[in-house]
Amino acid sequence: MTKTVTLGALTVAAFAAGAAGAATLDDVKARGSLNCGVTTGLVGFAAPDANGEWEGFDVGVCRAVAAAVLGDPTAVTFVPTTGKTRFTALASGEIDLLARNTTWTYSRDVDLKFEFVGVNYYDGQGFLVPKALGVSSAKELSGATICIQTGTTTELNLADYFRKNNMEYQPVPIETNGEAQQQYLAGACDVYTTDASGLAATRAAFETPGDHVVLPEIISKEPLGPLVRHGDSEWGDVARWTLNALIAAEEYGITSANVEELSAGTDSPEIDRILGTEDNLGAMMGLEPTWAKAAIAAGGNYGELFEKNIGENTPIGLSRGLNAQWTDGGLLYAPPFR
Amino acid sequence: MSDTHQQSIGYVRDSMLPEATPPLGEVGAIRWMRANLFSSIANGALTLASLFVLYHLISGVLPWALNGVWDAPSIRACREILDGNTGGCFAVLTERWNQLLFGFQYPSEIYWRPTLAFVLLFVAIAPVLFRKVFPLRMLVFSALYPFIAYYLIWGGSILIPVFALLGFVAGYLVYSRFVAQSFAAGFFGGILAAFVFWYVTGFLPIEGVLALQVVESRNMGGFMLNLILGTVCVSLSIPFGIALALGRQSDMPIIKWICILFIEFIRGVPLITLLFVANVVLAYFLPPGTNFDLILRVIIMITMFASAYIAEVIRGGLAALPKGQYEAGDSLGLDYAQSMRLIILPQALKISIPGIVNVSVGLFKDTTLVSVISMFDLVGMIRGPILASTDWNGVYWELLGFAAVLFFIVCYGISQYSQWLERQLQTDHR
Amino acid sequence: MTTLSDPPGGSFRLSMLLNDTRYRSYTFQFIALVIVLGIFGYLGSNLMANLRAAGLNISYGFLGESSNYDINQTLIDYNSRSTHWRAALVGVLNTMLVALLACVTATIIGVIAGVLRLSPNWLVRKLMAGYVEAFRNVPVLIWIIIIFTIMTAVLPAPSAYRGEDPTASMLFGAIAFTNRGLYLPAPVWGPGSLFLGLVFLASIIGVFAYRRYAKKLLFDTGKLLPMGWPSLAILILPTLLFYFILGRPITLDYPALAGFNFQGGTQILGSLIALWWALAIYTGAFIAENVRAGIQSVSKGQAEAAASLGMRPRRIMNLVVLPQALRVIIPPLISNYLNITKNSSLAIAVGYMDITGTLGGITLNQTGRAIECILLLMAFYLAISLAISALMNVYNNAMQLKER
Structure with missing residues (x-):
């Protein structure tokens, strides 16, 4: 008898919590933090350092999205997921974004109803x-x-x-x-x-x-990329274009060091549009005009993230290879910002 | 015998012979060895075989343990110090001591909090375990302990545990007000009152009142996590177990079948599948957007698991009571709740205590399974972050031995207590 | 409860639902049913809502699709083109295999340790107590990992057997202990081995027939025939005889180092050995305690009575004490078998491909069908447990009949 009563109480509690359930973007804004699924620990991609701070290439993507949406790259709750739990965690709404070197495959996209927002690492x-x-x-x-x-x-x-x-x-x-x-x-x-x-x-x-x-x-072929749930295109757009902004930033030479300076205005309309100096692309997604600037300032552009976490000067020592900009013979090719 | 013969018959000895010393083979160590080690040829062979096994065990372990290195930054430095000699690399224990006990994410400056909670656990549990030694008043502290421990380990505003406690108090007040009329009214009224209280206080601004630094559940780890899971789940599962056992014995067919189905289902599947449920699929069964902590989900699942087993132990206790006890309750005109509360359960629980302790030991050992669902308990820490690190890759025996010894101490202690208790209870019955 | 008087007719008030003992139980049952149905309905509706929101559905269609992964120990035909269903079946058989091996080994270890714990030999008694306590009080997961570590970290790699001056050598030139498992010679069934098998089967029947005859003789005439040696002779001699008459139809295929691994013979995977022995030794400690309790439960007078009739200690054990002790030993023994089966799901810690590893592991990971896989997994274990419990009930009932 006690058992059923307690379960009943749990359901009451759950009702209170379950009142929300609108679009992910609104949820994240209301919550004030982004729930980001990462691996339980793979050095260079996502692993806690000695102080328990998460760092790595995938972590950089999470922080950039948090910065774009909330303006604060530290407003991320990292949820370590295993190969077994990652898809459930995303499908059930436990996490908003899964950045866990996940291969983009047909069945994951179509059958499991996820949306890969791009490729942040071409692997094999x-x-x-x-x-x-x-x-x-x-x-x-x-x-x-x-x-x-x-x-x-x-x-x-x-x-x-x-x-x-x-x-x-x-x-x-x-x-x-x-x-x-x-x-x-x-x-x-x-x-x-x-x-x-x-x-x-x-x-x-x-x-x-x-x-x-x-x-x-x-x-x-292992195109690894962040993914979100099917059916919430607004949120998918936010994640997709944050990633594109990081890639485009490298192409146009926007770095975390010069992003402040460039956002004062440049003679390149594309840079101005990305950084929100000209037009207001952010408003179309329901974000601040400076969303991309915040994302780039969070951990640097794609190239900076790469060099800092997995590049040739790190113990992992990966060369850019396929992951170079298309202008350098690689596969990274951000669609135009206009 | 009368002493007349002593004078009249010459061949009867009139004084005692002095005691002779027993033959050499029947005295002291030799006698003991003959009786206990070499009573027959087969026994002698067994003794020799055992000595051989013992010699191998000791000669293998002793140099390794005694010649251990306790201070080195990595396994390579350790091997250099040992310089080819046999010896354990116990430096890993000293270097990763805090990680082994608290996990790698618990803030290091507040290790004193779980440590204090751990020490207080003994103070709280002593009067429960040794009823006769400690004054009854100490049970008040035992009742307060869960709230103190929550406050110490998780931190946050002190009002959270205080309100939780007050909710129980409110429930109890309502219960004692109504229980005279009808047990059901008191019981459900009490529960309702507690929930109303919690619901109302949920709207109060309680942030930051006497707040300790908040530690999130996902940052718990190490042996602390095993202890938390073990104690929380065992204590939660006892009331559920009692309810399930009573339900299973009930005359009401629907309630009986609900309890039977629940118990048999839980006992039929391995704990690990329940942990998979907690980890992988439980989120689907909760309303969209709910975000239960993994540790909370695991606690729910392990509690369900433990309650089913404890229910079976208590059912054994209920069945072992003579039928006269039930009839005596009925003949006194007590209703079901009264006769259970006043006559049956006190006796049945007393019989079941050793069984409950055994289930608890098993459950505590089973908390290591959470390492399989990527939680970093003691075993998870060893298999994950420590053995995978470049510094300590390959230090198996020291770490696994440490874990085994730690669990052995706790579980052996509890099972010794259980045996002691069993003896106590036995004398009471005779 | 006794009926007090006729119920007051007609006037049914709502309060009677709670206060009248005749109706109260219906009220409670109704409330309980509503709550339980409510919980299920609530969880179910959440599930539906979540699945709809995610655009998913519950479907077991994936079981018929090709699994695309390989399994290192398959008792039935399986390759990466087989279906997920077949992979699950391979897992089921692997679970059964390790559970069966562990049950048999644990029983042997447990009975020996349990009897030795009551041995008059002080040293042996203490040693066995040490074994029992050490294994009962340390989690089985730790034992599995320890034994697996022995298998992988202490035993030599196959490459140690290579070269002019190998650092490791094969036992009897036939058995190789490596960190990938144990390589044993495998029998090759030549022509005539079927006949040999039949002969062996016949000798097993012969042993039973002989024992029956001996027993009958004992009861009829009181004449005692020796049991042990003749049985063994009947079991082995005819088969051995025909083995040579038929020109050694069964030969052994010895493992030999070739390429990366040993080739030929049979390989017993390291993960299987680790799981098998860890479960066996761990559960053996529990069984030892059951056996000890069972033997001690037989009152001492029984043994003394048998001794006063002139029986020898071994006969007392076999004919008087054990049959009575078995009644106490067997029920917990069966639940220990159940525990072995359930604990074998820890295979996942050592990478042994049991049902948890295939259906609950790789299949789940590859298809992402978490709910379906875990439901099937639970259903499998539940079926096994219920089957074993049913067996136990049958046994208990059979035992109860003989009691007075």
């Missing part, structure tokens, strides 16, 4: 092997034992690749990157496979990174 799956193994190509991996992180598109790509090349392998499914690293180093698997960026980050954490080599084959 690779293989990490010890040099001592004497392997120089993924084609020589027949019969190998391979450590995979579960809950990613990785295991699907792996199955496809080995099937296509008519090779055998033994998968060792592992929950977290940390454990995969241990098993790989102990020799419980010959190969560790995940996204190339993740391999670089993992290798960087080894005692002797030089003893291990990433094989040249990249076996899949």
